[in-house]
Amino acid sequence: MPTATYAEASRQAIAEEMRRDPMVWAVGEDLGRGGVFGQYKGLVEEFGPERIADAPISEACIMGAAVGAAMMGTRPIVELRFSDFALCAIDELVNQAAKARFMFGGQGRVPLVVREPIGMWRSSAAQHSQSLEGWYTHIPGLVVIAPATPADNKGLLKSAIRCDDPVVYMEHKNLWSLEGDIPAGDQLVEIGKARTARPGKDLTIVAWSAMLQTSLAAAEALASQGIEAEVLDLRSLWPWDKPAVLASVEKTGRLIIAHEAVRVGGFGAEIAATVAETLHKRLAAPVCRLGAPRAPIAYAPGLEDQVRVTSAMIVAAAEKLHRA
Amino acid sequence: MEIRLAAGAPRDPAPRETQRNLDVERFVRLYRDMLRIRTFEEAALKGLEEKLVLGAIHPSIGQEAVAVGVCGNLMPSDILLSTHRGHGHTIAKGADTLAMMRELFGREGGTCHGKGGSMHIADFKVGMLGANGVVGANIVIAVGAAHAIRLKKGREIVTCIFGDGAINRGPFLEGLNWAGVWRLPVLFVCEDNGFAATTRTHAMTAGGGPATRAESIGIPATTVDGNDLVAVDTTARRLIDEIRAGEGPRFLLCKTYRLTGHTGADAAGYRPAEEVKSAWKNDPIARMKDLLLVAGAGDSTLSAAERSARSEIDAAFETAKASPHPPLSRAFADVQDIGDPQREAF
Numbered sequence: 001m002p003t004a005t006y007a008e009a010s011r012q013a014i015a016e017e018m019r020r021d022p023m024v025w026a027v028g029e030d031l032g033r034g035g036v037f038g039q040y041k042g043l044v045e046e047f048g049p050e051r052i053a054d055a056p057i058s059e060a061c062i063m064g065a066a067v068g069a070a071m072m073g074t075r076p077i078v079e080l081r082f083s084d085f086a087l088c089a090i091d092e093l094v095n096q097a098a099k100a101r102f103m104f105g106g107q108g109r110v111p112l113v114v115r116e117p118i119g120m121w122r123s124s125a126a127q128h129s130q131s132l133e134g135w136y137t138h139i140p141g142l143v144v145i146a147p148a149t150p151a152d153n154k155g156l157l158k159s160a161i162r163c164d165d166p167v168v169y170m171e172h173k174n175l176w177s178l179e180g181d182i183p184a185g186d187q188l189v190e191i192g193k194a195r196t197a198r199p200g201k202d203l204t205i206v207a208w209s210a211m212l213q214t215s216l217a218a219a220e221a222l223a224s225q226g227i228e229a230e231v232l233d234l235r236s237l238w239p240w241d242k243p244a245v246l247a248s249v250e251k252t253g254r255l256i257i258a259h260e261a262v263r264v265g266g267f268g269a270e271i272a273a274t275v276a277e278t279l280h281k282r283l284a285a286p287v288c289r290l291g292a293p294r295a296p297i298a299y300a301p302g303l304e305d306q307v308r309v310t311s312a313m314i315v316a317a318a319e320k321l322h323r324a
Numbered sequence: 325m326e327i328r329l330a331a332g333a334p335r336d337p338a339p340r341e342t343q344r345n346l347d348v349e350r351f352v353r354l355y356r357d358m359l360r361i362r363t364f365e366e367a368a369l370k371g372l373e374e375k376l377v378l379g380a381i382h383p384s385i386g387q388e389a390v391a392v393g394v395c396g397n398l399m400p401s402d403i404l405l406s407t408h409r410g411h412g413h414t415i416a417k418g419a420d421t422l423a424m425m426r427e428l429f430g431r432e433g434g435t436c437h438g439k440g441g442s443m444h445i446a447d448f449k450v451g452m453l454g455a456n457g458v459v460g461a462n463i464v465i466a467v468g469a470a471h472a473i474r475l476k477k478g479r480e481i482v483t484c485i486f487g488d489g490a491i492n493r494g495p496f497l498e499g500l501n502w503a504g505v506w507r508l509p510v511l512f513v514c515e516d517n518g519f520a521a522t523t524r525t526h527a528m529t530a531g532g533g534p535a536t537r538a539e540s541i542g543i544p545a546t547t548v549d550g551n552d553l554v555a556v557d558t559t560a561r562r563l564i565d566e567i568r569a570g571e572g573p574r575f576l577l578c579k580t581y582r583l584t585g586h587t588g589a590d591a592a593g594y595r596p597a598e599e600v601k602s603a604w605k606n607d608p609i610a611r612m613k614d615l616l617l618v619a620g621a622g623d624s625t626l627s628a629a630e631r632s633a634r635s636e637i638d639a640a641f642e643t644a645k646a647s648p649h650p651p652l653s654r655a656f657a658d659v660q661d662i663g664d665p666q667r668e669a670f
Contacts, residue, residue: 064464072472105436239663
C-alpha cells in the first residue's frame, strides 16, 4: 500500500477532487507558494491562480467570499491557516455559512470546506495553539471533522469537499509529518463514522485528532498490565458516531474521553452526558473526561506541557477506572 | 449640528435637457416601482401594527429611488446582495410582492417559507441572494459571488447595496480591497441615509466618508443625489456598463434620507421635526412625479400607475393575511443533510 504524510494526503485529496469537479477551488493566504504548511504544494502549477487563489490577509473576506461563491454553486475550500485566525471570520462562518440554507428556506446551499488547523505545535503560544473544535459542534448547520491519520485526512477531506453543507475541517498541526498507509484509488471515508483504532474489552477510550496517537500509546502501556483498552477514533464530531461509542461502552462498561481542548465545556462533556443518559446502569465506573486546564497555552516548553493531556494521564485514569 | 443630507436641500427643478430627453415610458415604469415599494413598506408597517408582522422591520420609505434606479439597470440573471433594509431592493430586483408579504407575516408561500422574515428575505430565482441581518456582511459575500461568476466564466455582474453605517466595519475594507485586487464585476452601492441605526453617521466616521474610502482603495466612486431617480438611473447604468466591459468594480454613493425611524418601532425622536418635514419636501416619488408631468406624462397615466401599485400591494396584504402558517416540520428542514436535529434534543 502506498504511504504518505498527513499533509501530503490532504494535498492528494484536493488535487483529485479538483480534477474531478471544475467547481472545486481553494482560497487562502499564501496558497500560491504551497500554503503555510505546504499542504497546497504544486497545486497552483496544475490548476492556476484562479482555482488556487491567493488571498489578502482578510479572514472575514476569505470566509465571506467563500459563502457567496458557494451559494453560486461553486465548492470553495477555505484555508484559514490556524483555527485561532478563524475567529476573525466567525460572523461569516456562524451567522452566514451555517445559516444561509435554513434562513433562506432551502433556496441555496453552502457547500464549502473551511480548513482550520488546530492544536499545540511546540511553542506556538496562546494564539496559534488552540483546539476549538467543540465550539463548532454547538452551531446548527455545521459539520465538524477532526482527522487523526493520513488515510482519514485524504478520505474525509474528499468527503467534506463533496458534502453539500459547510464543513469545519480541523487538521492537527503536529500531525503534518505523520506517515501512514493511503488506500489506492478514489477512497472516501464516510462523515460521522468512528473507527475502532484498537479493539479491547476492559474499557473504552474515545479520542480524535492528535489525541488518538496519545491514546494508542496509553492503550499499549495498559496492555502490558493486562488491561485491554478499546480505542475509538471519533473522526467526526458532528455528526458524531453515537452508536459506535454506545456499543463500545455497552461492552466495556468503562469510558475515558481524552481531548486536547479545554475540559470545561469541551466536546467530551457531550459524549459523557450522552453515555450517562443512555448507559448509566451498565457503567461499572464513573465516566472520566481528560482535557486541558482552563488556561491559555504558554510559550515556554515546560509551561506549555502543563496543559497537555499525556498518555501517562490516560494510563493513570484507566487504572483508576479499572479498580472501581 | 451639521446636517449634510439631501434632506434640507431645496428641490431643484430638473434641467430642461432632462425634461426634454426623458424616456417617459421607462420612467413611468420606474415611478410605478417606487410606488410599489412605498406602498409595500406602508403595508408592512400596518402589518406590524396589526401584529401580522412580528419581528423588526426596517422600512426604506424615502429611499426608493436608490433601489429602483440601481436595480432597474440589472439583468434578471445579475446578482444582488442587500441589507436589513432590503424590501425595496428586493422588489426592484423583481421579487414577487405576495411572496415577500407572506415572508414578513411568517406564512407558507413566503420567499423563505417564513423562516427568514424581513431581515433574511431572499429570492434566488431573481438573483437576489439575500438581505442580511449583519451590517456589512453582504459585502464580502458579494465579492465571492463575483468570484464564482468569474470561475464559471459568466457575464453577470454583482450589485451589493449597503448603508453608510457599513463603511465603519472591517468587511467594507476587506471586500472592496478584494474586488479591487481581482478586478471583479461588482457595483458597490452605498445608500447613505445619514444614520447608522439611530446615530448620525458623520459623528462616528473619520475622514472623507464612503466615496473617499472607496477611491483610496482605487475603486472609482461617483456620488449622486439618491432622491433623484433620473440621476441614480443614469449614473448606475454608466457604471454597470463599465463593469460589464471588464473595467473592474465601481462605487456609487447615493445620498438620501430615511423618512421613517430605524425600525418600524422607532419614532426617531432624535431628529428635529423640522429636519424631517423638510426631508419630505425632497421625497423622491413626488420629485419624479413632478418631472414626469413636466415631461408630458398625463395625469391619467400616473394615476393608473398609482392605482396598479396600490391594488397589487393591497391584494398581497390580504392574501398573505389569509395564508396558512408553515407546517411545524419546517423548523427542522434545511438545517443540514447529515445528522438529525430533532434527535439531539428534548
